[in-house]
Amino acid sequence: MGDETSADTCVLAIDAGTTGVRTRAVFVDGRAPIASYREFTQFFPQPGWVEHDAGEIWEAVKVTLHEVIEQLPEPPRAIGITNQRETAVAWSRSSGKPLHRAIVWQDRRTAARCDTLTADGALPIVRERTGLVLDPYFSGTKFAWMLTEGGVVDSPDLALGTVDSWLLWNLTGGTVHATDPSNASRTMLFDIRSLAWDPDLCDLLGVPIAALPSVLPSSGRFGITSDVCGAPAGIPISGIAGDQQSALFGQACFTVGMAKNTYGTGSFILLNVGQTCPAPTDGMLTTVAWTLADGTTTYALEGAIFVTGAAVQWLRDGLQIIDSAAEIGPLAESVGDSGGVFVVPAFTGLGSPWWDPYARGTIIGISRGSGRAHLARAVVDSMAYQVRDAVDAMSKASGTVVRDLRVDGGASAMDAMLQMQADQLGVTVRRPVDQETTALGAAFLAGLAEGVWPSLDAITDQWQLDAEFRPAEDRLLADALHAQWLRAVERSREQAVDDPAE
Numbered sequence: 001m002g003d004e005t006s007a008d009t010c011v012l013a014i015d016a017g018t019t020g021v022r023t024r025a026v027f028v029d030g031r032a033p034i035a036s037y038r039e040f041t042q043f044f045p046q047p048g049w050v051e052h053d054a055g056e057i058w059e060a061v062k063v064t065l066h067e068v069i070e071q072l073p074e075p076p077r078a079i080g081i082t083n084q085r086e087t088a089v090a091w092s093r094s095s096g097k098p099l100h101r102a103i104v105w106q107d108r109r110t111a112a113r114c115d116t117l118t119a120d121g122a123l124p125i126v127r128e129r130t131g132l133v134l135d136p137y138f139s140g141t142k143f144a145w146m147l148t149e150g151g152v153v154d155s156p157d158l159a160l161g162t163v164d165s166w167l168l169w170n171l172t173g174g175t176v177h178a179t180d181p182s183n184a185s186r187t188m189l190f191d192i193r194s195l196a197w198d199p200d201l202c203d204l205l206g207v208p209i210a211a212l213p214s215v216l217p218s219s220g221r222f223g224i225t226s227d228v229c230g231a232p233a234g235i236p237i238s239g240i241a242g243d244q245q246s247a248l249f250g251q252a253c254f255t256v257g258m259a260k261n262t263y264g265t266g267s268f269i270l271l272n273v274g275q276t277c278p279a280p281t282d283g284m285l286t287t288v289a290w291t292l293a294d295g296t297t298t299y300a301l302e303g304a305i306f307v308t309g310a311a312v313q314w315l316r317d318g319l320q321i322i323d324s325a326a327e328i329g330p331l332a333e334s335v336g337d338s339g340g341v342f343v344v345p346a347f348t349g350l351g352s353p354w355w356d357p358y359a360r361g362t363i364i365g366i367s368r369g370s371g372r373a374h375l376a377r378a379v380v381d382s383m384a385y386q387v388r389d390a391v392d393a394m395s396k397a398s399g400t401v402v403r404d405l406r407v408d409g410g411a412s413a414m415d416a417m418l419q420m421q422a423d424q425l426g427v428t429v430r431r432p433v434d435q436e437t438t439a440l441g442a443a444f445l446a447g448l449a450e451g452v453w454p455s456l457d458a459i460t461d462q463w464q465l466d467a468e469f470r471p472a473e474d475r476l477l478a479d480a481l482h483a484q485w486l487r488a489v490e491r492s493r494e495q496a497v498d499d500p501a502e
Helices: 054-069 111-119 123-130 140-148 163-171 199-205 243-250 309-318 325-333 372-398 415-425 437-449 456-462 476-492
Strands: 010-016 020-027 034-039 079-083 088-092 158-162 219-224 236-242 258-263 267-274 285-291 297-305 342-344 362-364 404-408 429-432 465-469
Touching (some): 010 437, 054 163, 079 163, 079 243, 111 123, 140 199, 158 163, 163 236, 236 243, 236 437, 243 258, 258 372, 267 372, 362 476, 404 415, 415 429, 415 476, 437 456
Parallel strands (some): 079 236, 258 404
Antiparallel strands (some): 010 020, 020 034, 258 267, 429 465
16 A cells, blocks of 8 residues: 555445445445445336436435535545446537436337348348347337437437446536446447557447547546535546446456356346457357556456346245245255256346257256255256356356356345355356455446556455355265256247247
């Protein structure tokens, strides 16, 4: 630490999620953080449409910033921002007011546009330059919809950006319109090799490149706070990253082959593949993980699993065999194994590496001796199997051997599941003490830029291990179980192709 760093030194992280904003103070001495949370409204104007009021998000940021800062022993040294990545915002540079409700990453209104672009042969250029697929999940077609259907007018006054850009604009009093490569790489408009907005893709989608933010390193000074933002003026805003990339940084996955998985409603696995952008990989997304102030860029492969924790909710709400999600661990551990039962929770299709929207949930292997505990165990086991499927595909496609999996999220509290995860992957699984890794990543990026943490090694030292799970040396049982799982997956595939309800 530098001479100016005291035990009370902290960095603030603004974590603008899908349902609320959390501001968190991360202290250099590792003490318990100070945090404040505020939810905001979800709007569903039509089936498949999801919107947020960008002004309400900003108000939530101001409130939580103020509540945290008034509890600090000394002013924060820097601010970092992390955010729901693909949500699109349009606003006026002159008035600072949103021109349309923000269109959220979950929104599907541009599905037909993506289908048309695919039919017109646009997928190869999108895949090659952006590492993404043509899907309404990403921001580019959302910006285009605002301009063609949403009443937003292209002019020099127009600003387009993701939520991080919107918050940065407001924090700096409207003086800085910028983003970082991790967020830019989720728009379908950004060349992840040249690290610049792509004129061909902007023309293809009809998005004015002049309205897009400047792209600056994820760790580096973007600007300073104004005196109208809920924080004292003059605080450097020095770190920005999309939420999943921020979690990878917060887990200190700085070495090629290190990966993180978040066990949430679904799961997002990111694998550090180093400073060379890999070729597009079937079943995976290629993304910029972060760019540091020295110009080095780290890339990641990303696997998306649609249902992990949501299967526990299904046991609770759909089958009603548990009363609370907390019961799943003890119930699953009450039996030695699943008794041959396999649950493939393909409730909304299968994500990475299968990408089968027509797959449906499947239970196989039920016998007269099967009980609720075996079903619960099979649901827990499915989390580990799905992560192995994605990690195996990542390793095969990239040639990068996964050497370390760091985990967070609700289900990571289950020791038995993490031991099974280690056995399935054949690598050590590590759970940190502090599982708010998304906010940690934003704080670390900002603090690194301002010298609060002088190096990546110093951040690695800040990361604290709660528990680790080492794989069994004998792989025979793990591989045999996984082979049975894959047979179950095959039975779940393409179930809804001929379903009249679909």
